[in-house]
Amino acid sequence: MEDKLQELVVELLGDGAMEYFIGYRQGFEPSHVVPCFVTDKSEADRLIWGPLCLQNLSKYVLQARDLDGKVGLLVKGCDARAIVELVKQHQIERDKIVVVGVPCEGQVDPRKMEQVLGVSMEQVTDVEDAGDEFLVKVGGEVSKLGKEQVLRDKCFYCKHPTSFDYDYTLGEVQPFTIDSESEEYDAVEKLEELPLEERRAYWLKQFERCIRCNACREVCYGCYCKECIFDRTDPRWLDRTPLPRENEIYHLIRAVHLAGRCIDCGECERVCPVNIPLGRLYKKLQKDIAELFDYEAGMEYDTVPPLVDFELDDQDPFL
Amino acid sequence: MASESSDEGGNGYEPKILVFACNWCSYAGADLAGVSRLQMPANCRIIRVMCSGRVRPEFVVTALSKGLDGVLVLGCHPGECHYSEGNYFTRRRGLLLKNLLQFVGIEPERFQVRWVSASEGAKFADTVEQVTEQIRALGPNRPQGGMHSTEPGDR
Numbered sequence: 059m060e061d062k063l064q065e066l067v068v069e070l071l072g073d074g075a076m077e078y079f080i081g082y083r084q085g086f087e088p089s090h091v092v093p094c095f096v097t098d099k100s101e102a103d104r105l106i107w108g109p110l111c112l113q114n115l116s117k118y119v120l121q122a123r124d125l126d127g128k129v130g131l132l133v134k135g136c137d138a139r140a141i142v143e144l145v146k147q148h149q150i151e152r153d154k155i156v157v158v159g160v161p162c163e164g165q166v167d168p169r170k171m172e173q174v175l176g177v178s179m180e181q182v183t184d185v186e187d188a189g190d191e192f193l194v195k196v197g198g199e200v201s202k203l204g205k206e207q208v209l210r211d212k213c214f215y216c217k218h219p220t221s222f223d224y225d226y227t228l229g230e231v232q233p234f235t236i237d238s239e240s241e242e243y244d245a246v247e248k249l250e251e252l253p254l255e256e257r258r259a260y261w262l263k264q265f266e267r268c269i270r271c272n273a274c275r276e277v278c279y280g281c282y283c284k285e286c287i288f289d290r291t292d293p294r295w296l297d298r299t300p301l302p303r304e305n306e307i308y309h310l311i312r313a314v315h316l317a318g319r320c321i322d323c324g325e326c327e328r329v330c331p332v333n334i335p336l337g338r339l340y341k342k343l344q345k346d347i348a349e350l351f352d353y354e355a356g357m358e359y360d361t362v363p364p365l366v367d368f369e370l371d372d373q374d375p376f377l
Numbered sequence: 378m379a380s381e382s383s384d385e386g387g388n389g390y391e392p393k394i395l396v397f398a399c400n401w402c403s404y405a406g407a408d409l410a411g412v413s414r415l416q417m418p419a420n421c422r423i424i425r426v427m428c429s430g431r432v433r434p435e436f437v438v439t440a441l442s443k444g445l446d447g448v449l450v451l452g453c454h455p456g457e458c459h460y461s462e463g464n465y466f467t468r469r470r471g472l473l474l475k476n477l478l479q480f481v482g483i484e485p486e487r488f489q490v491r492w493v494s495a496s497e498g499a500k501f502a503d504t505v506e507q508v509t510e511q512i513r514a515l516g517p518n519r520p521q522g523g524m525h526s527t528e529p530g531d532r
């Protein structure tokens with residue numbers, strides 16, 4: 059797959075079909091993969107693909123707004139939803155992007171893997187996809203881990219492992235099974251069933267820990283605002299100090315800003331340095347939007363986002 | 378509006394409630410209630426907006442998190458918005474926001490949306506009364522030691 063990818067990128071750069079290509083390359087440690095910007099054919103051999111290519115690269119295509127040419131991008135099925143949304147939200151034109159779809163058989167959640175293995179990711183030297191399991195190398199030894207143990211949450215409910223809208227594709231996904239009975243909204247439902255005070259205590263504890271590093275905002279494809287409401291000084295919506303009260307405002311506002319746009323890429327939760335389960339907050343909105351307005355972000359180009367739309371007979375509890 | 382109501386809830390607790398009223402219906406409804414000299418509790422601070430659709434969810438979230446006891450959004454009845462469709466958006470947003478607030482543990486009574494037309498002075502007075510009583514019964518939003526304490530020790 060990597061050979062095919064590298065050849066394709068060489069070809070596309072040579073044709074002038076795109077100005078540069080964004081994919082993944084090896085980071086400083088073997089288990090650490092970082093984004094890679096390939097501007098020259100000679101650099102294409104740095105590109106890699108595997109179960110540790112975690113980042114959603116879609117936000118980078120916004121750079122193409124200022125270019126004459128196009129930008130190429132390696133896109134997992136889930137990340138493709140961000141592209142759909144960016145186009146839908148009029149942030150970029152689809153023909154500014156060359157989408158290279160990659161068949162994804164699941165991504166590793168490093169936190170889960172560290173727990174299962176009992177070692178830090180720095181000691182993991184290789185992770186290879188082997189159908190229903192991953193082959194993980196630590197030191198000289200290879201162990202097998204069932205995918206259900208270490209997959210990222212979103213991979214359990216993956217809706218299309220390959221981008222449905224691509225210009226080039228690197229192939230088809232090989233069928234595999236995950237040995238798990240959990241359902242997409244389990245975590246949200248568990249919280250919904252708690253008494254109100256317990257939910258309050260739960261979120262209070264989470265929000266309190268936030269250091270407001272803004273990583274969740276920076277990584278989110280949907281947070282592309284030139285001037286974010288949290289950076290405004292007049293009016294000032296938010297105090298810079300990460301007081302619990304201010305943190306709550308931060309998280310609730312970001313949640314309403316992403317309502318109907320969050321594509322469940324899980325990036326906010328992944329980058330949070332203090333492990334706040336942000337996914338549950340965004341998943342709650344997703345669930346409601348699916349139930350109330352029958353809408354799922356990033357799945358189609360020609361549907362109208364739910365909050366800029368209405369039906370005359372929408373549910374009305376406000377009489 | 379009526380004068381400061383007395384200490385009905387015990388302990389001298391009087392909730393502070395923020396009301397957003399749309400200029401064309403609900404604010405006129407409030408006016409009518411006033412002109413008709415209807416009795417209402419004095420817990421509401423009214424902010425006039427041009428349309429209920431103007432009320433961004435941020436307003437509600439910030440008001441509640443900063444310690445107001447409740448937020449009430451009033452708009453024209455569906456189908457009667459001065460701008461034809463503003464309140465249909467309010468309705469969708471209101472639903473989602475209500476659910477979200479509940480999900481993080483904020484009582485649903487603390488954020489309410491109601492439709493009040495310009496001729497419904499009595500409905501305005503009743504709504505304000507009802508909402509105030511509901512919120513009074515709940516007690517202060519996030520009492521001491523909760524999220525809203527700004528004591529340095531609580532950080």
Ligand code: SF4
Pocket residue numbers: 274277278279280316319320321322323324325326327340
């Ligand atoms: S809110 Fe989180 S999960 Fe949703 S799109 Fe943004 S980064 Fe992805």
Ligand code: SF4
Pocket residue numbers: 275280281282283285286287288311312315316
């Ligand atoms: S938090 Fe809201 S205002 Fe800030 S960048 Fe994200 S969507 Fe824009």
Ligand code: SF4
Pocket residue numbers: 267268269270271272273274275326329330331332333334336
């Ligand atoms: S990434 Fe985590 S700590 Fe940083 S602002 Fe977001 S929730 Fe807070």
Ligand code: FES
Pocket residue numbers: 399400401402403427428429430452453457458459460463464
């Ligand atoms: S003008 Fe009253 S709700 Fe729009």
